[in-house]
Amino acid sequence: MKRVAFFLPVTSQPRYHKRIKAFQKAGYDNLIFSFERNYFKGDGDISSFISLGKIEHEKYLKRMFKYLKVIKIIKDFKRQIKECEIIYIFGLDLVLFIVILSKLFGFKQKIIYEVADIRSIMIGNSFKSRMMRFLERKAISKVNLTTVTSPYFIEGYYQKEQRIHSNNFFVLENKLYNLKNTRYCREMWNDNSPLVIGLFGVIRCKYSWNIICELAERYPNKINIYVRGYVLGIESFQSDVERLDNIVYEGEYTSPDDLAYIYSKIDICWVGNITNENLNTKLALPNRLYESLYYRVPMVAHKGSGVSKRIEELDAGWIVDFKDVEGTIHSIISISKEDYQYKKKNTVVSDNLCVDSHDHLELIQKVQSNG
Incomplete structure (x- = not known):
């Protein structure tokens, strides 16, 4: 069976669940790796995944030390990852890490990098911001496709700020997916009630x-x-x-x-x-x-x-x-x-x-x- 390896920053984000369900619907099995942290429960936690460890929200320096432990986890699952046709990654820190490990472990699959937010660290003229933009440009040059959740990201950030003019972008907006209940629309408000x-x-x-x-x-x-x-x-x-x-x-x-x-x-x-x-x-x-x-x-x-x-x-x-x-x-x-x-x-x-x-x-x- 066709298979996708997903790398997630957290298990409860509904957007990640949409991607996983869509690939399942298209006939793909999945292999899910994810960090764990206290966060919005969204679509609930994924029941079956390989933990990359626990991280804190926005504690990026502490998070980097976690990646040293992740190397061993990826090495342990190297064979299963190589059996996947696609590697789908959410977040810049994860894509940078997996691109490097792909060279180290010989992963040859297609890599998709998804962007839903432009972090403040990516903007500005500080050394850190310039370095982060440079690293992202390098990562994008190594992946097969970059998915963005807003069309404004392409022109307003990737073309204007990153000077990237490429056809390897795909816009996938945050539309509703896999709805399970009947639509109910509230009655018209009138100014007699709050x-x-x-x-x-x-x-x-x-x-x-x-x-x-x-x-x-x-x-x-x-x-x-x-x-x-x-x-x-x-x-x-x-x-x-x-x-x-x-x-x-x-x-x-x-x-x-x-x-x-x-x-x-x-x-x-x-x-x-x-x-x-x-x-x-x-x-x-x-x-x-x-x-x-x-x-x-x-x-x-x-x-x-x-x-x-x-x-x-x-x-x-x-x-x-x-x-x-x-x-x-x-x-x-x-x-x-x-x-x-x-x-x-x-x-x-x-x-x-x-x-x-x-x-x-x-x-x-x-x-x-x-x-």
Whole structure:
């Protein structure tokens, strides 16, 4: 049977599960290697994988020492890896490592490198940033295909910053895949009831959280906040939830199983975050864009973000400046029934824009044809 070796930074990321399931559907068996860490449970953990060890979030220096132990693990599974037709790798540190080990252990398979974020370390003129960009260029020159989750990454980063002009890129957006439940669309909001704003996923944007709390505190009878996901780096989160009765946090969720339920609870989805001042905010397209469109929920996003471009094209939400707290609050609290209904109707789009019907198949066909 055809086989793919996957190398993952974490087991619970839904995006990784999509790739694994798509290759399985196409007749491939899999051999999965993954680090372990505390992270958003997403689509749940993969039940069967080979552990590369435990790592901490963003502790890159400590992580490098882990790779010394990984060499022995890869050596122990050298024969099984050589039997695979494809090596699929997520993350720059992993692809650099596997490219080097491929030379050491004689791996000849096609290698796919997937990029879903442009890390802040990749941008700037510091020695470290220049070195990381150089290493990535070297890695991309050695792999057969680079998959990106946003088309803006190619022009805005790889062509502009990395000066890479190649046909060996494939855009595979974060569309919904392998849906298991019936779509449920919430009824139209009217201004006689509180506006329910949903904040989902990895909760780490302090700009967003500050505005969310201000809205909840100032307008307890007009605004309700519904939060689901994994909280990362917001120290005041628990105390804010405890002091504000109109903020409800119901923990993490599994995607796609829980999506119909959580989107049925909200009128608006908060989709655009600023996690730092890097290029990623301007280029990335988050899962919540596709989920919101599928469940017919208008969105709020930060101006200049990658997702704001899509929302503006569809006129399916409100674009605000998260750094202008007062302006953002005014925009949200001023939403009228008529304006809301107009934006909601614009979320009714072709499923091809939010659900993967053939994208993964096209990826697999491209890999198979790419010598």
